[in-house]
Amino acid sequence: xxEQLLIADVRPYGEGDAVDxxxxxxxxxxxxxxxxxxxxxxxxxxGGVLLPGFVDLHTHLREPGRxxxxxxxxxxxxxxxxxxxxxxxxxxxDPVADSAVLTDHVWARGQKxxxxxxxxxxxxxxxxxxxxxxxxxxxxxGVAQVKMxxxxxxxxxxxxxxRRALEYASGLGVLIAQHAEEPxxxxxxxxxxxxxxxxxxxxxxxxxxxxxxxxxxxxLARDAGARVHICHASTAGTVELLRWAKAQGIAITxxxxxxxxxxxxxxxxxxxxxxxxxxxxxxxxxxxxxxQALVDGVIDCVATDHAPHAEQDKCCEFAQARPGMLGxxxxxxxxxxxxxxxxxxxxRGVARVLSERPAEIVGLPDQGRPxxxxxxxxxxxxxxxxxxxxxxSALASLSANTPFDTMTLPARVxxxxxxxxxxxxxxxxxxx
Ligand SMILES: NC(=O)N[C@@H](CC(=O)O)C(=O)O
Ligand SMILES: [Zn+2]
Ligand SMILES: [Zn+2]
Numbered sequence: 001x002x003e004q005l006l007i008a009d010v011r012p013y014g015e016g017d018a019v020d021x022x023x024x025x026x027x028x029x030x031x032x033x034x035x036x037x038x039x040x041x042x043x044x045x046x047g048g049v050l051l052p053g054f055v056d057l058h059t060h061l062r063e064p065g066r067x068x069x070x071x072x073x074x075x076x077x078x079x080x081x082x083x084x085x086x087x088x089x090x091x092x093x094d095p096v097a098d099s100a101v102l103t104d105h106v107w108a109r110g111q112k113x114x115x116x117x118x119x120x121x122x123x124x125x126x127x128x129x130x131x132x133x134x135x136x137x138x139x140x141x142g143v144a145q146v147k148m149x150x151x152x153x154x155x156x157x158x159x160x161x162x163r164r165a166l167e168y169a170s171g172l173g174v175l176i177a178q179h180a181e182e183p184x185x186x187x188x189x190x191x192x193x194x195x196x197x198x199x200x201x202x203x204x205x206x207x208x209x210x211x212x213x214x215x216x217x218x219x220l221a222r223d224a225g226a227r228v229h230i231c232h233a234s235t236a237g238t239v240e241l242l243r244w245a246k247a248q249g250i251a252i253t254x255x256x257x258x259x260x261x262x263x264x265x266x267x268x269x270x271x272x273x274x275x276x277x278x279x280x281x282x283x284x285x286x287x288x289x290x291x292q293a294l295v296d297g298v299i300d301c302v303a304t305d306h307a308p309h310a311e312q313d314k315c316c317e318f319a320q321a322r323p324g325m326l327g328x329x330x331x332x333x334x335x336x337x338x339x340x341x342x343x344x345x346x347x348r349g350v351a352r353v354l355s356e357r358p359a360e361i362v363g364l365p366d367q368g369r370p371x372x373x374x375x376x377x378x379x380x381x382x383x384x385x386x387x388x389x390x391x392x393s394a395l396a397s398l399s400a401n402t403p404f405d406t407m408t409l410p411a412r413v414x415x416x417x418x419x420x421x422x423x424x425x426x427x428x429x430x431x432x
Pocket of ligand 3: 153307
């Protein structure tokens with residue numbers, strides 16, 4: 001028996017009249033009007049926007065090691081509800097994902113849960129310690145076929161090691177994603193270095209800590225003939241460096257988080273550590289530059305940096321609190337609030353930054369595909385006119401550290417479809 005699904009009354013990319021899609025065995029087989037199929041599961045889009053399923057290049061699921069804060073299962077649920085069909089789980093777990101045993105385990109667990117493809121990110125260095133390269137080749141050759149490597153949480157700051165990592169990655173055809181933070185410039189730093197941190201008495205994390213590594217890595221990538229991806233770009237200066245590097249033909253790509261687009265360091269006045277994140281919330285001028293860069297394509301895509309933390313690791317002294325924010329269930333809405341509009345992105349642009357570019361950057365052949373007959377049915381239905389109020393306790397994540405709590409945001413994910421199977425519908429997760 002073939003598995004069929006009818007997605008009715010949706011507007012692909014928010015363009016033109018509403019259509020219906022018939023999906024058979026995970027592939028779009030027909031697009032038309034008044035399609036009907038007897039006894040087939042039906043998702044009613046109510047005239048909403050149909051987009052390719054979102055791809056997150058930067059997620060922290062805390063399994064193994066901190067299953068009290070997020071598991072592959074709860075993180076997958078948050079992802080499906082947020083419209084994602086693929087996420088990349090960072091390697092800074094405990095133990096670190098620096099071997100094929102670990103990366104293959106993460107992949108297998110994600111497939112067992114079945115809500116979203118959980119692609120493991122392998123560590124660049126053993127134990128994220130920044131001294132010895134991990135076995136990138138073994139991870140790339142494993143069942144999970146690791147496509148991206150990162151020491152995220154930490155910077156690969158030794159330039160010789162970074163150079164070697166880029167050279168190996170280039171040979172293997174995989175991507176290195178850099179958490180750009182020169183550690184000598186951020187010793188003790190907990191907030192963006194600027195007037196707000198000075199007034200509040202918080203040790204400053206200068207823009208130059210990020211920008212110096214972005215510049216260095218662009219040059220290393222150039223000379224290695226390799227690709228490099230910059231995680232969570234946070235400053236106007238990084239935007240200028242990316243613009244320069246791309247103009248030289250350097251194979252550099254970058255992501256920005258929803259929180260760096262919407263929030264600035266004025267949020268720190270309350271000393272609520274929900275606003276503590278790496279890189280730190282910057283100034284409103286940085287937010288403006290990041291938004292424009294995303295619209296212009298200088299920044300390629302949006303990645304959530306979904307970083308769940310336990311209550312006790314957040315509700316403490318600002319200096320002691322762990323950095324990181326939830327992001328999977330709010331990303332689409334924050335993008336709608338910050339960059340969607342007449343001078344910004346249309347829904348085709350949203351498809352580009354949330355799905356097509358990330359899939360391209362990492363090389364996922366079955367994600368970020370056009371909405372067309374013969375293509376895999378990895379899809380997200382969005383209600384562009386919805387408004388909803390974020391409630392930290394109503395999120396699927398095991399943790400509640402969202403800075404968007406109580407905010408009313410536009411646009412909402414109505415349904416998510418992974419290879420023709422509905423994984424989320426009207427705010428409810430659909431397990432197999
Ligand atoms: N973004 C954060 O503030 N925290 C991340 C690590 C990281 O992305 O650097 C985490 O793992 O908690
Ligand atoms: Zn990081
Ligand atoms: Zn991260």
